[in-house]
Amino acid sequence: SSDGYKSEDASQTNGRIFSEGGSHETSQRPRDTTISEIGKIGSVFIIILEHVISSITLILPTPLIDAFTSLSRFIFSFFKSSEVKYDNLISDKHISMKDKVLSKLDKLKNSQNFSQICHLNGFEAESHLVHTQDGFKLTLHRLKPENNGYTSNGKAVYFQHGLLMTSDVWCVMLNKDDNLPFRLCEQGYDVFLGNNRGNKYSNKHVGFSSDERKFWDFSIDEFAMYDIPSSIDYILKLKGISTLTYIGFSQGCSQILSSVSINDDLNHKIDKLVLIAPATTPKRLSNWLLNSIINFNPEMMYLLFGRKILMKSVIFWRKITYPPMFIQLIDLPNKILFDWNSVNIDVIQKMVSYYHLYSTTSVKCVVHWFQIIKSKRFQMYQEKDYFEPFEYPTDTRIDISKLLIIYGMNDSLVDIDTLLSQLPAFNKQHFTQIKDGKVVGRRE
Numbered sequence: 001s002s003d004g005y006k007s008e009d010a011s012q013t014n015g016r017i018f019s020e021g022g023s024h025e026t027s028q029r030p031r032d033t034t035i036s037e038i039g040k041i042g043s044v045f046i047i048i049l050e051h052v053i054s055s056i057t058l059i060l061p062t063p064l065i066d067a068f069t070s071l072s073r074f075i076f077s078f079f080k081s082s083e084v085k086y087d088n089l090i091s092d093k094h095i096s097m098k099d100k101v102l103s104k105l106d107k108l109k110n111s112q113n114f115s116q117i118c119h120l121n122g123f124e125a126e127s128h129l130v131h132t133q134d135g136f137k138l139t140l141h142r143l144k145p146e147n148n149g150y151t152s153n154g155k156a157v158y159f160q161h162g163l164l165m166t167s168d169v170w171c172v173m174l175n176k177d178d179n180l181p182f183r184l185c186e187q188g189y190d191v192f193l194g195n196n197r198g199n200k201y202s203n204k205h206v207g208f209s210s211d212e213r214k215f216w217d218f219s220i221d222e223f224a225m226y227d228i229p230s231s232i233d234y235i236l237k238l239k240g241i242s243t244l245t246y247i248g249f250s251q252g253c254s255q256i257l258s259s260v261s262i263n264d265d266l267n268h269k270i271d272k273l274v275l276i277a278p279a280t281t282p283k284r285l286s287n288w289l290l291n292s293i294i295n296f297n298p299e300m301m302y303l304l305f306g307r308k309i310l311m312k313s314v315i316f317w318r319k320i321t322y323p324p325m326f327i328q329l330i331d332l333p334n335k336i337l338f339d340w341n342s343v344n345i346d347v348i349q350k351m352v353s354y355y356h357l358y359s360t361t362s363v364k365c366v367v368h369w370f371q372i373i374k375s376k377r378f379q380m381y382q383e384k385d386y387f388e389p390f391e392y393p394t395d396t397r398i399d400i401s402k403l404l405i406i407y408g409m410n411d412s413l414v415d416i417d418t419l420l421s422q423l424p425a426f427n428k429q430h431f432t433q434i435k436d437g438k439v440v441g442r443r444e
Contacts, residue, residue: 101348105174108352109323114141114167114193114201117356121176123148123185130234132197132226135208139201140231141167143181143191153188156239157181158232160194162250162277163365164310166201167193168356169249174349180247190239194231196223196255198309199359216308219368219381220251224258224392232269243271250413253278257422258378261397272402279413280378280394280422282369286339286412298370305363314358323351330354338412378422394422 104120111117118125126142145152159170159181170193171179181191195201197218208215235244248256253275260266284291305311318326327350334340345353368381375382375389382389403426407414433441 101174105348105352108172108174109355111168111356114171117168117171118143121171121179121182123182128192128234128238130230132230134222134226135206136197136202136226137204137206138197138227138231139167139195140234141193141195141201143185143193145185145188145190148185150186151188152190154241155188156190156192156235156241156244157184158192158194158235158244158246160228160246160248160252160255161196162252163369164358164361165249166199166356166359167195169353172352172356174352189245192231192235192244194227194252196361197227198361198365203360213307216362217364218362219364220254220258221368221380223255224262228255228259229263229266232266236269243269245272245274246270247274247276248278249276250279254280254378257394257398258392260400261392261394264397267397267399270400272404273400274404274406276406277411277414278405278407278419280372281376281415281418282373282413283376283415283418284373284412285337287337290337294370294374298367298374301363301367301370307363309360310363310366311358312360315360318355318358323355327351327354330357340412376418395424398424 107120108117111120115125115127123143124147126144126147128140128142130138130140132138159167161167161169170181173179176182181193185191198216203210205215210216232244232246236242246256248254256270256273257275257278257280260270285294317329321329327347330350331342334342342350364381371382371389372378377389377391378394379389379391403423405416405419407416429444431441431443432439
């Protein structure tokens with residue numbers, strides 16, 4: 001028998017969701033051809049414009065960039081918020097840095113790696129190198145309880161981040177106790193935090209350079225087939241234990257569900273599975289233009305961003321953009337694309353989290369997501385229109401005894417009914433709905 005634990009009030013749906021449609025057409029209609037040509041021209045223009053702007057900015061002298069920063073500070077100083085510390089920060093940095101909270105904010109924001117972030121919170125971290133069967137070298141971060149003054153309970157927890165992220169995102173809350181990896185380490189758990197191929201910590205391969213297109217030829221499939229199994233096996237072998245607890249966020253949930261469904265032995269290596277904001281089959285994006293691209297041809301993303309790294313220039317702009325302006329550059333696209341209002345994170349926390357939010361991944365990975373949204377199926381990457389893609393058998397091949405799902409009712413990327421239909425039936429289910437930190441509903 002198995003127990004399933006799911007948060008929020010949602011109903012179980014039976015069966016699978018199949019996409020509509022018949023056979024693929026062998027030739028494009030004139031209208032589709034015209035749209036495709038317009039898309040190609042527009043994408044070339046966007047790519048050229050991005051490179052021109054980046055090149056111009058690169059050659060700007062430092063005094064001029066400082067002048068723009070000062071001007072931005074002056075402009076933003078007129079826009080007062082409800083957060084006094086934030087207002088002090090943008091009005092006079094030298095005075096605000098005397099504040100302990102703002103001082104820590106500044107140090108966390110400018111931390112260059114996971115070890116520095118942990119050190120600022122009084123923890124020491126280790127870095128381990130995991131080799132995948134297809135030649136990638138992944139960095140696995142570790143918080144060992146014995147190294148941090150705590151008694152080990154012999155158990156291990158594995159954290160997996162989401163799309164365009166790194167292990168940093170789990171430990172950048174200003175309040176140390178709000179970082180789950182630190183809390184679990186204090187309770188004696190050996191905490192491991194994974195990093196997907198292609199991000200800043202896992203950018204090595206035995207045969208390819210990160211400048212080569214072959215290096216970036218990966219999607220969710222490679223995470224499922226290689227990264228997740230290799231990381232879990234490494235941890236279990238290192239610890240000499242048989243099982244661990246897996247905690248995933250967003251795409252980190254999709255990675256483990258897909259991986260377990262095609263690697264039967266993983267079912268017996270995970271004692272508890274925690275899924276936070278699981279996005280296996282999002283319905284759509286909130287932006288009509290991107291939805292049009294998705295429904296027309298997800299592969300158009302290759303025309304916009306190429307075949308390698310997705311939005312590499314973000315790292316450059318993050319370095320030179322005035323922080324309050326950089327926050328707006330994150331909030332605005334989130335609102336446009338996903339209708340997220342970011343009301344559950346204050347502006348002070350954004351000043352830290354947003355600077356550790358983005359890391360590199362492949363364009364192919366995003367195209368894969370767009371294919372899933374279009375087909376309405378949690379499937380492998382579709383190479384050709386005339387080949388039917390393999391759908392991950394999550395409803396029949398997952399056999400993990402305890403499962404916890406945590407999601408927000410307004411999360412546009414979480415389709416809870418579809419997710420439940422993709423999971424096996426559990427003997428026991430507990431639903432809990434929480435609002436403003438209080439339980440407002442329960443049912444069995």
